[in-house]
Amino acid sequence: MEELNDLLQQRRDKIETFQAAGVNPFANDFTVTDTALKIHEAHRADDKDKLEGLEVVYRVGGRIMARRDFGKAAFLQLQDGSGMLQIYVARNQVGEELFELFKKFDIGDIIGVVGAPFRTKTDELSLRASEIRLLTKSLLPLPEKWHGLTDVETRYRQRYLDLISNSDVKDVFRKRSQIVSLIRDYMLDNDYLEVETPMMHQIAGGATAKPFMTHHNTLDMDLFLRIAPELYLKRLVVGGFDRVFEINRNFRNEGISIQHNPEFTMMEFYRAYATYHDLMDFTEKLISDVAHKVCGSMVIPYGDKEVDLTPPWDRLTLKESIVKYGSTEMDVLDDRDKTFSYAQALGLELNDKIGHGKLLAEIFDEVVEPKLWQPTFITEYPTEISPLSRKNDQNPDVVDRFELFIVGRELANAFSELNDPLDQKERFVHQLEEKAAGDEEAHEMDEDYIRALEYGLPPTAGEGIGIDRLVMLLTNSASIRDVILFPQLRPEIS
Numbered sequence: 231m232e233e234l235n236d237l238l239q240q241r242r243d244k245i246e247t248f249q250a251a252g253v254n255p256f257a258n259d260f261t262v263t264d265t266a267l268k269i270h271e272a273h274r275a276d277d278k279d280k281l282e283g284l285e286v287v288y289r290v291g292g293r294i295m296a297r298r299d300f301g302k303a304a305f306l307q308l309q310d311g312s313g314m315l316q317i318y319v320a321r322n323q324v325g326e327e328l329f330e331l332f333k334k335f336d337i338g339d340i341i342g343v344v345g346a347p348f349r350t351k352t353d354e355l356s357l358r359a360s361e362i363r364l365l366t367k368s369l370l371p372l373p374e375k376w377h378g379l380t381d382v383e384t385r386y387r388q389r390y391l392d393l394i395s396n397s398d399v400k401d402v403f404r405k406r407s408q409i410v411s412l413i414r415d416y417m418l419d420n421d422y423l424e425v426e427t428p429m430m431h432q433i434a435g436g437a438t439a440k441p442f443m444t445h446h447n448t449l450d451m452d453l454f455l456r457i458a459p460e461l462y463l464k465r466l467v468v469g470g471f472d473r474v475f476e477i478n479r480n481f482r483n484e485g486i487s488i489q490h491n492p493e494f495t496m497m498e499f500y501r502a503y504a505t506y507h508d509l510m511d512f513t514e515k516l517i518s519d520v521a522h523k524v525c526g527s528m529v530i531p532y533g534d535k536e537v538d539l540t541p542p543w544d545r546l547t548l549k550e551s552i553v554k555y556g557s558t559e560m561d562v563l564d565d566r567d568k569t570f571s572y573a574q575a576l577g578l579e580l581n582d583k584i585g586h587g588k589l590l591a592e593i594f595d596e597v598v599e600p601k602l603w604q605p606t607f608i609t610e611y612p613t614e615i616s617p618l619s620r621k622n623d624q625n626p627d628v629v630d631r632f633e634l635f636i637v638g639r640e641l642a643n644a645f646s647e648l649n650d651p652l653d654q655k656e657r658f659v660h661q662l663e664e665k666a667a668g669d670e671e672a673h674e675m676d677e678d679y680i681r682a683l684e685y686g687l688p689p690t691a692g693e694g695i696g697i698d699r700l701v702m703l704l705t706n707s708a709s710i711r712d713v714i715l716f717p718q719l720r721p722e723i724s
Contacts, residue, residue, distance in 0.1 A: 255367035260342035262291040267312035316356040338368030427462035436460030455481035475499035488709040495697040543605035556597040587612025602635035619645035644693030651683035
């Protein structure tokens with residue numbers, strides 16, 4: 231710490247030196263017209279002789295990441311938002327006075343450079359500086375091994391250092407932006423209308439999750455950060471928007487893990503006159519199209535394995551998946567008591583009053599979900615755990631719903647929407663009973679949503695896709711924190 235304080239003081243002293251020489255250490259009067267990438271692309275095929283015959287000058291700005299001094303000259307590695315570029319600074323090119331000031335520049339300083347391209351003896355494309363300006367004096371030194379900042383806590387807490395130090399991290403977030411843009415384009419191309427719905431709700435609805443609460447002073451009213459936009463989006467379908475989607479944040483006051491962050495990004499979309507079967511087909515096409523454009527292939531690496539996103543994907547009912555992966559028989563799963571005995575044999579500790587549907591869901595989480603590596607749609611979820619889904623016409627114990635699993639985790643959840651207001655109200659009442667019994671995630675009653683259904687929701691299917699988890703998949707990232715720029719962390723201990 232003492233050494234860091236000494237470096238900080240030395241750099242602060244340099245500010246006074248620059249100011250005394252008439253140099254603003256935080257200038258904002260240098261025009262940047264070019265980037266490292268632009269220069270590399272423009273001259274990738276140009277040899278030394280061709281470059282010497284060109285009369286072209288570039289203006290770049292960026293951070294000094296490394297320097298090698300040779301008395302009357304120096305080489306710098308300059309990093310801007312597009313990449314790296316080598317800069318050659320010679321006293322006989324920039325003048326003695328400017329060169330003396332330049333010698334006081336530090337790694338981490340942000341500079342502006344005017345110069346012409348040339349190739350060094352080792353054939354590296356570089357700029358020969360004719361002008362060099364200090365634009366921002368860096369007071370804190372970069373991590374000693376800037377090319378490989380590895381401390382996980384520092385990387386997440388000081389993401390700016392992570393981005394400066396690790397080009398792979400920048401690539402992840404560039405891909406994230408590309409993925410979101412491609413999804414948006416796909417939805418618009420398929421006639422979906424992008425909308426924005428409230429982030430603060432009077433009733434925490436649209437999912438079974440524990441919400442964050444806040445308070446509005448003027449209205450003297452408690453509000454919840456939204457756990458899902460579902461009920462508002464379906465109100466829009468009632469209003470006549472037949473295809474809507476929203477890409478935005480949800481907030482759930484739950485645990486933090488490599489798969490969960492309290493604040494996360496979802497896309498939810500709703501389509502009138504469609505079923506969950508239609509959305510399975512649509513989802514296959516959407517994700518495989520995005521994957522091919524981002525990764526260049528349908529077969530992508532994840533961890534030490536591969537994932538094949540080539541449609542069609544496997545489709546199993548929830549019970550079929552338990553039979554397939556859980557070493558049991560369908561007749562066991564059809565009988566509640568036999569199912570409970572099977573769960574006990576698996577070592578699951580469950581309340582003996584647990585409903586059959588919740589029991590099946592617990593077993594699925596234990597024996598099936600981790601094994602669903604390749605893309606798999608699981609259908610026919612129990613009605614008991616699906617308060618907003620349409621009951622199956624042939625079997626009212628299950629709903630017309632699917633969840634999509636890839637690499638052992640849920641990526642999407644969809645269903646044919648429940649549009650019967652009487653059935654919906656009855657299920658809300660049941661959820662209130664669950665809440666009264668201690669289930670903090672049970673759904674609240676939403677009278678206005680019931681009223682909207684009473685005006686008529688057309689037959690509709692809707693889906694939510696976890697954007698963060700999709701980015702994890704397509705960037706081969708092991709943790710959700712690796713694909714969220716500023717993940718939630720505990721306060722820093724001083």
